[in-house]
Amino acid sequence: MSETLAHQHEAHDDHHHGPEHGIKRWLFTTNHKDIGTLYLFFSFIMLFIGGAMALIIRVELFEPGRVIINPEFFNQMTTMHGLIMVFGVIMPAMAGLANWLIPMMIGAPDMALPRLNNWSFWLLPFAFALLFSTMFMSGPGLAFGWTFYAPLSTTYGPPSTDFFIFSIHMMGASSIMAALNIVVTIFNMRAPGMTWFKLPMFVWSWLVTGFLLLAVMPVLAGCVTMMLMDRHFHTSFFSAAGGGDPLLFQHVFWFFGHPEVYILILPGFGVISDIIPTFSRKPLFGYRFMVYATIIIAILGFIVWMHHMFTTGAPIAAQLYFMYATMLIAVPTGIKVFNWVATIYKGSLTFETPMLFALGFLFMFTIGGFSGLMLGLVPADYQYRDSYFVVAHFHYVLVSGSLFAIIAAVYFWLPKWTGHMYSETIGQIHFWLSVIGMNLTFFPMHFIGLAGMPRRIPDYPLQFTDFNQIATVGSFIFGIAQLFFLYIILKSCFTKSKQHLPDKVWEGAHGLEWTIPTPAPYHTFETAPIIK
Amino acid sequence: MQHCIIRFIIFCFCLIATTVWGAVPLNMPVGVTPISQDVYDLHMAGFYVCCVIGIIVFGVLIYSLVKYRKSKGAKAAHFHEHLGIEIIWTTIPFLILVGLAIPATLVLAKIHNTSESALTIKVTGYQWKWKYEYLDQGIRFFSTLTTSLDQINGKMPKNEWYLLEVDNPMVVPVNTKVNLLITADDVIHSWWVPDLGIKQDAIPGYINENWIFVTQPGVYRGQCGELCGANHAFMPIVVKAVPQEEFNQWVISNRNMAPISLAPMKESELLALGKTEYEKNCAMCHQNTGLGLPPTFPPLKKSRVTTGPVNADVSFVLTGVPGTAMQAFADQLDDRTLAAIITYTRQSWGNDEINKRHNQPTVVQPLDVENARQSNKK
Structure with a gap:
C-alpha cells in the first residue's frame, strides 16, 4: 500500500542515543524495538512454560486412570495453561510485534508514549510472578479453569484466588496501557502522506484491536473486582443466596471474553495479510474490504457474547438473537479468507517458512472457522458445549490461528530485526513438525468431543482411549517442533552475523520497514519519510 | 519411490480405518429422543455445508498453490480489486447461513416447548453427585459413582462402564414426556446425556427447565458438563429407560421405604x-x-x-x-x-x-x- 519516496539516513547523532549497556538497557529502555524484544522474549518463555503444562495434561490423559497427577493438580494445570497462553503468550507476543513494527511501518521514530510503554511491559513479569506464586501457596492453587466461573472461584475459591485477582488487574493495566499507546501512535505519528488507506493491514488490525482492548479490559477488571468484593466485603454480585446472580458473572466475563478472542486473532489476520502478498508477489486482494471486514468483525464481536452461554437456560428470544448474530460473523470472516485465496490466485508463489506458516494458518484457521459456525447453531451447541469439540475448535483458531500467525511474523521480520537470515531447512522442519503435531493433537479431539467426552476432566471412560493417545503423541511432536524454533531464534539473536542482507529482505516485500537498513538501526525514521 | 510412499499411506489409512472406525465412536450419537435426532440432523447439515464450502475454498487454494509457483515460471498478475466478486462472496455465504438458521430455529422452538409433560423430576447437582426427586411420586435419592478408587488408581482392571456407572440410576418410562427441573446446590454443574440430546447447566439459585422423551428402553450414560471442582470427572449420569409397567413397579417399590431403624447395631x-x-x-x-x-x-x-x-x-x-x-x-x-x-x-x-x-x-x-x-x- 505504501511506497517511500525518500528516506534519509541521519546517523550523525547516533552516538548520543545508542542503547545503554547491561541490564539497565532493558530495565529503563523507552525504545520501541527494545520493548518489542522484551515482549517477544517474555512471550516465548511463557510459551514454553504453558506448553510444558499442556504436555503434563496430555500425559495424564494418555490412558484412563490416574497416570501422573491427581485431579486437583490437573485442574491447576488446565487453569494455568489457559491463563498463560492467553494473557502470557498471545497477547504479549502481539504487543511485541506491534512495538517493533508499527513505528517502522508508519514511519514514526518511536511509540507516542515511550515511558508508558516501558511500564506496560514491566508490569507483566510481576503480574505473572504473582500468578505463578499461587501454585506454591498452602491453600490449593487456582483450579477453576481460565474462565473462573463463580461460584467455583468466589465462594468455593481457594485463598490464592485473591493473588490471581490482583495479577489479572496488573495484566489488564498493562494491556490497557499498551493498547492506548498503540492507538495514540497510529493516530498521531504517521509519516506525512501515510493516509488511512495506505496503512499496512497489520497496523489497521492493531488499531481495531487497540480499541477492543480499551473497551473490554476494564470489563474484566470490573469482573474480578466484583469477585474480590464477594469474597471479602460481603457483597453478593454472583451469589444467589444473597440476591445476586451466578449468571451475571458469565455475562460480564464473556462480554470481555468474546472481544478478547478477536483481540487474540485480529493482529494475526494483519500479519497474514502482509505475508501472503509478499510471497505471492501480488498486492493484497480487496484491501479496502479487508479493512471493513476487520472493523465489522470487531463490532459484531461485542454483541455475541451469550453464545458461550447457550446451555445456561437462556430464553429462546435471547438464544435466537445470539445465534443469528454469531452466524453473521462468518460473513466478514469469510470475506477475509476469500480475499487471501484471491491474493494467492495467479500469483508467483514461493514457499519460504513465513509463507508456509501463513498457509498453515489459512487452512487450519478455516477449519476452526467451520467448527465455529457449527457451534453457533444453538441446538447442536447443546451437544458440543463443554466437550472436546470446543477444545478442538478453539485450539484450531488459537494454535494454528494466532500462534501460527505470530510464528510466521517472527520468521518474516526476524532477518530485519537481527540482520541474520534463519536456516530455511530448520524453518521448514519446524513448520512440518508443527503442522503434523498440531493436527494429530487437535483433530481427533473433534471425534471424542462429538462422541461425548467432556472437557477439563483428568480421567475418562474407556471408549475415548485411542484418540486421546493419538493426541498425546501429537502434542509431543508439536512440543519438540518448538525446540527448532528456539534454536533459530537464539541463533539469530546471538550470532554476530557476517551476512549482508539487503534492506528489502524478501523479493516481494512492500512497506516502509523494508526501506531501512538490515538489521534495523536502534533509531529509525528520526526524520519522517515522505509517502507518495 | 513416490509410488511406495503413496501405497504406504493408503495402507496406514486402511489399517486405521478398519481398527478405529469399527470400534470407536467418531460422531455425535443419533440418540433415542426426537430432539436428539433433530440435533443430529442439524449437526450433519452444518457439517456437510462446511464440507462443501471447504472443498471449494481449499480446492481453489490447492489449485493455486500447485499452478502458480514461481519455480514453475508463474508470473504474478496485478489485479487486486473487484467489487462484483466481493459482493458475490458476501451474499452467497449469507444465504447459506440463512438456510442453516431456519432449521436451527425450528429445532430450538421444539426444545423450548416444555408443556404437557407426564412426569416431573427435579435434578440437583452436588459436588460430586446428582440428586433426583420425583416430585409427584415422593421418591428422592442420590446417584453416586460406583467405580472404585482401585480401578482409578490402576490396582484393579477397569470395568466396561468405568466412570460411567452409578449406584442409583435415574429411572424414566419410555414414550413419556419427562420434565426436568435442573438446579445445583453448590457450584455450577451441567446435566448432559449425549444419547438424549440434552445438556442443561445446573446453576445454584436457578431452576432450568428441559425435557426428554425417550423412545427406546435402555441405559443411557453421560457426564457432568461443567467444571465443578476436583472430582468433576467423577459424577456421571445414568438414565434407565423402562416400559411404563416396569416404571410403575419401580415407583411402588421405591415409594414406601420402611423408616430407618434406630436400633443399636453391632x-x-x-x-x-x-x-x-x-x-x-x-x-x-x-x-x-x-x-x-x-x-x-x-x-x-x-x-x-x-x-x-x-x-x-x-x-x-x-x-x-x-x-x-x-x-x-x-x-x-x-x-x-x-x-x-x-x-x-x-x-x-x-x-x-x-x-x-x-x-x-x-x-x-x-x-x-x-x-x-x-x-x-x-
Missing part, C-alpha cells in the same frame, strides 16, 4: 457397613487410606475431627463446611449410614488408638446421630 456390623459407605461417599476426596489429597481434601487419619469429641465429629459431618467440598450430609445419608461411616473413620488408620488414649468413644450408634440432628435443628 460394632462389626457398623464397621462393615461403614467401610462400604465410606468408599462410596467419602473416599473420592479423603481416599481409602484416609490420607486425603491435601491441601484441598484434608486427611482423616489422626485428624482433629475423627480423634476429637464424638459430638463435634457427628455434627461436623451433618452440617459440613460451607464454601468447601465438605457438604452437609444430614440430608444425603440416613442415620444408620452416618453412624456406620463415623464409626469406621474413628476406628481406622490408627485413629482408634488415639481415641482410646484420650477416652473418646469409637462407636457411634444411629440414635446418637438422630439426637445430634435434633439438637442441630434447635
Whole structure:
C-alpha cells in the first residue's frame, strides 16, 4: 500500500542515543524495538512454560486412570495453561510485534508514549510472578479453569484466588496501557502522506484491536473486582443466596471474553495479510474490504457474547438473537479468507517458512472457522458445549490461528530485526513438525468431543482411549517442533552475523520497514519519510 | 519411490480405518429422543455445508498453490480489486447461513416447548453427585459413582462402564414426556446425556427447565458438563429407560421405604457397613487410606475431627463446611449410614488408638446421630 519516496539516513547523532549497556538497557529502555524484544522474549518463555503444562495434561490423559497427577493438580494445570497462553503468550507476543513494527511501518521514530510503554511491559513479569506464586501457596492453587466461573472461584475459591485477582488487574493495566499507546501512535505519528488507506493491514488490525482492548479490559477488571468484593466485603454480585446472580458473572466475563478472542486473532489476520502478498508477489486482494471486514468483525464481536452461554437456560428470544448474530460473523470472516485465496490466485508463489506458516494458518484457521459456525447453531451447541469439540475448535483458531500467525511474523521480520537470515531447512522442519503435531493433537479431539467426552476432566471412560493417545503423541511432536524454533531464534539473536542482507529482505516485500537498513538501526525514521 | 510412499499411506489409512472406525465412536450419537435426532440432523447439515464450502475454498487454494509457483515460471498478475466478486462472496455465504438458521430455529422452538409433560423430576447437582426427586411420586435419592478408587488408581482392571456407572440410576418410562427441573446446590454443574440430546447447566439459585422423551428402553450414560471442582470427572449420569409397567413397579417399590431403624447395631456390623459407605461417599476426596489429597481434601487419619469429641465429629459431618467440598450430609445419608461411616473413620488408620488414649468413644450408634440432628435443628 505504501511506497517511500525518500528516506534519509541521519546517523550523525547516533552516538548520543545508542542503547545503554547491561541490564539497565532493558530495565529503563523507552525504545520501541527494545520493548518489542522484551515482549517477544517474555512471550516465548511463557510459551514454553504453558506448553510444558499442556504436555503434563496430555500425559495424564494418555490412558484412563490416574497416570501422573491427581485431579486437583490437573485442574491447576488446565487453569494455568489457559491463563498463560492467553494473557502470557498471545497477547504479549502481539504487543511485541506491534512495538517493533508499527513505528517502522508508519514511519514514526518511536511509540507516542515511550515511558508508558516501558511500564506496560514491566508490569507483566510481576503480574505473572504473582500468578505463578499461587501454585506454591498452602491453600490449593487456582483450579477453576481460565474462565473462573463463580461460584467455583468466589465462594468455593481457594485463598490464592485473591493473588490471581490482583495479577489479572496488573495484566489488564498493562494491556490497557499498551493498547492506548498503540492507538495514540497510529493516530498521531504517521509519516506525512501515510493516509488511512495506505496503512499496512497489520497496523489497521492493531488499531481495531487497540480499541477492543480499551473497551473490554476494564470489563474484566470490573469482573474480578466484583469477585474480590464477594469474597471479602460481603457483597453478593454472583451469589444467589444473597440476591445476586451466578449468571451475571458469565455475562460480564464473556462480554470481555468474546472481544478478547478477536483481540487474540485480529493482529494475526494483519500479519497474514502482509505475508501472503509478499510471497505471492501480488498486492493484497480487496484491501479496502479487508479493512471493513476487520472493523465489522470487531463490532459484531461485542454483541455475541451469550453464545458461550447457550446451555445456561437462556430464553429462546435471547438464544435466537445470539445465534443469528454469531452466524453473521462468518460473513466478514469469510470475506477475509476469500480475499487471501484471491491474493494467492495467479500469483508467483514461493514457499519460504513465513509463507508456509501463513498457509498453515489459512487452512487450519478455516477449519476452526467451520467448527465455529457449527457451534453457533444453538441446538447442536447443546451437544458440543463443554466437550472436546470446543477444545478442538478453539485450539484450531488459537494454535494454528494466532500462534501460527505470530510464528510466521517472527520468521518474516526476524532477518530485519537481527540482520541474520534463519536456516530455511530448520524453518521448514519446524513448520512440518508443527503442522503434523498440531493436527494429530487437535483433530481427533473433534471425534471424542462429538462422541461425548467432556472437557477439563483428568480421567475418562474407556471408549475415548485411542484418540486421546493419538493426541498425546501429537502434542509431543508439536512440543519438540518448538525446540527448532528456539534454536533459530537464539541463533539469530546471538550470532554476530557476517551476512549482508539487503534492506528489502524478501523479493516481494512492500512497506516502509523494508526501506531501512538490515538489521534495523536502534533509531529509525528520526526524520519522517515522505509517502507518495 | 513416490509410488511406495503413496501405497504406504493408503495402507496406514486402511489399517486405521478398519481398527478405529469399527470400534470407536467418531460422531455425535443419533440418540433415542426426537430432539436428539433433530440435533443430529442439524449437526450433519452444518457439517456437510462446511464440507462443501471447504472443498471449494481449499480446492481453489490447492489449485493455486500447485499452478502458480514461481519455480514453475508463474508470473504474478496485478489485479487486486473487484467489487462484483466481493459482493458475490458476501451474499452467497449469507444465504447459506440463512438456510442453516431456519432449521436451527425450528429445532430450538421444539426444545423450548416444555408443556404437557407426564412426569416431573427435579435434578440437583452436588459436588460430586446428582440428586433426583420425583416430585409427584415422593421418591428422592442420590446417584453416586460406583467405580472404585482401585480401578482409578490402576490396582484393579477397569470395568466396561468405568466412570460411567452409578449406584442409583435415574429411572424414566419410555414414550413419556419427562420434565426436568435442573438446579445445583453448590457450584455450577451441567446435566448432559449425549444419547438424549440434552445438556442443561445446573446453576445454584436457578431452576432450568428441559425435557426428554425417550423412545427406546435402555441405559443411557453421560457426564457432568461443567467444571465443578476436583472430582468433576467423577459424577456421571445414568438414565434407565423402562416400559411404563416396569416404571410403575419401580415407583411402588421405591415409594414406601420402611423408616430407618434406630436400633443399636453391632460394632462389626457398623464397621462393615461403614467401610462400604465410606468408599462410596467419602473416599473420592479423603481416599481409602484416609490420607486425603491435601491441601484441598484434608486427611482423616489422626485428624482433629475423627480423634476429637464424638459430638463435634457427628455434627461436623451433618452440617459440613460451607464454601468447601465438605457438604452437609444430614440430608444425603440416613442415620444408620452416618453412624456406620463415623464409626469406621474413628476406628481406622490408627485413629482408634488415639481415641482410646484420650477416652473418646469409637462407636457411634444411629440414635446418637438422630439426637445430634435434633439438637442441630434447635
